[in-house]
Amino acid sequence: MPRQRSRAAAPSGRRLSPEHVALGRAIRDLREGIGISQETLADRSGLHRTYVGGIERGERNLSYGNLLKVASALKVSPSQLLSHAEYGRGTGRRPPTR
Secondary structure, three states: OOOOOOOOEOOOOOEOOHHHHHHHHHHHHHHHHOOOOHHHHHHHHOOOHHHHHHHHOOOOOOOHHHHHHHHHHHOOOHHHHHHHHHHHOOOOOOOOOO
């Protein structure tokens, strides 16, 4: 029988998917790498600061449009952002260099 992946629970009691958590970590790592706060990222992307926090914690399902906004605010392409998230999930791929 295949082993099931453990999922952390969000404060609301919902389970967090590893994919959303990996994307949130990638966004946080890139944000911290350029030295900006969640609030600054929210301002640059036109999103609410609590929504950005939820994305980084893996609690939010980021739409394509908002993914584009976040990537632009981080000054990376959407594909670079997703590549960082895949790397964070242990795919063995190296994240792209800027």
